[in-house]
Amino acid sequence: MSNQSSFKSGFVAIIGRPNVGKSTLLNRFVGQKVAIMSDKAQTTRNRIQGVYTDKDAQLVFIDTPGIHKPKHALGDFMLKTAYSAISGVDVVLFVVNASEKIGPGDRLIIERLKHVEVPVILLINKVDLVHADDLLPIIDSYKNELDFNAIFPISATQGDNVAELVEHIKTLVPEGPQYYPANQVTDHPEYFVVAEFIREQILHLTREEIPHSVAVQVQSMQRNEDDKVEIQATIIVERKSQKGIIIGAQGSMIKKIGQGARREIEKLLDDKVYLDLWVKVQKDWRDHQTQLNDYGYKSNDY
Known part of the structure; x- marks a missing residue:
């Protein structure tokens, strides 16, 4: 490990509508499967945390339930969980799907993100499914909605641009201790x-x-x-x-x-x-x- 005083650690929330690939991204960060992946919306119920550790930083990722309009007590709880994950973190990753236009669900989240005091990074996921020329207008449409700290086109399944994203997140988190053992990937029992x-x-x-x-x-x-x-x-x-x-x-x-x-x-x-x-x-x-x-x-x- 590098000199302890320069070791950085922080909490990073992953937020976005259902089915944009948040769990796949979490698994990509952590390097093994901790969040369940399914093409049905609403599979992640709790704030699963994945832990990424290298020689100079530890990032604790919080995966939030997809944001939707709740239909019953469980849905209501999931929504509260998603929003409470934004408080108390150092960085927020807002994940959207490259192959879908910006929609009301995304705008609902953006409204919330306007009140967030920490850096918000926009991740345009599933870029492997769209043509490069189609990407710029998507990026522009989001730029108009919020002043993002950074915008990364990524592919959580292929891993494109994820290493660069991790390096950027490391620049945003404070110096701090290693909260979890280096070999631990999730804080859930x-x-x-x-x-x-x-x-x-x-x-x-x-x-x-x-x-x-x-x-x-x-x-x-x-x-x-x-x-x-x-x-x-x-x-x-x-x-x-x-x-x-x-x-x-x-x-x-x-x-x-x-x-x-x-x-x-x-x-x-x-x-x-x-x-x-x-x-x-x-x-x-x-x-x-x-x-x-x-x-x-x-x-x-x-």
Whole structure:
């Protein structure tokens, strides 16, 4: 590590509408998978934090839920979380999609960003999907809305321009301590990431049939006598019919969910995993604050 006095560290919020690639970008920064990726909007519920550390800086990234108009208590909580992430950070990254024109959702966020006192960097993501000539008018349309600290066209999936972006962020954060061990990539306990991996498989495999009314609760993680990490987890749905879909004919779907999730969890823990999944019906859990608390969405955490 370089001379400690010049070591820099800071908190960076990633904000943007649903589906603009925030989680993919977070994973790109951190160099491994910590946020779940799905092409369904609204997959990130908590402020997942990814930690990037090199010899002269540590950047703690906060991924916020996509901003949208909330439809129920859970949506409302997610929106508050997204906005509270902007307070208390050193830099805000505002991610937009290169292949979409500036829309009302983006303007809603820009209105909020006008009151932010820290540098805001505009990231025009998915540049691999548009022609270079189409990029300039997009950049101009955003320049007119807000005085950004910098504008970076990037591709989170390909990694274009991301290293340069990290270097620029390092110039904006203050000198400070290393908050997390150099090899730690996320501040959430493994329980949370494991639950997210299981949820990602459900969304991926059931597609349209299971909406976001699904929560995953990890009850226990411990080493068993076969030296595997044994994980007990419950999938919570709102209706009996959803339970049927998740279990599948002769348990075929839950088996697939388990296999897919187990592969990801084994990579994360670098260990052999035994995953035991249960499904439970809890009617309208998204509208009951107490149940939201049980499933890890506690408003006082934010």
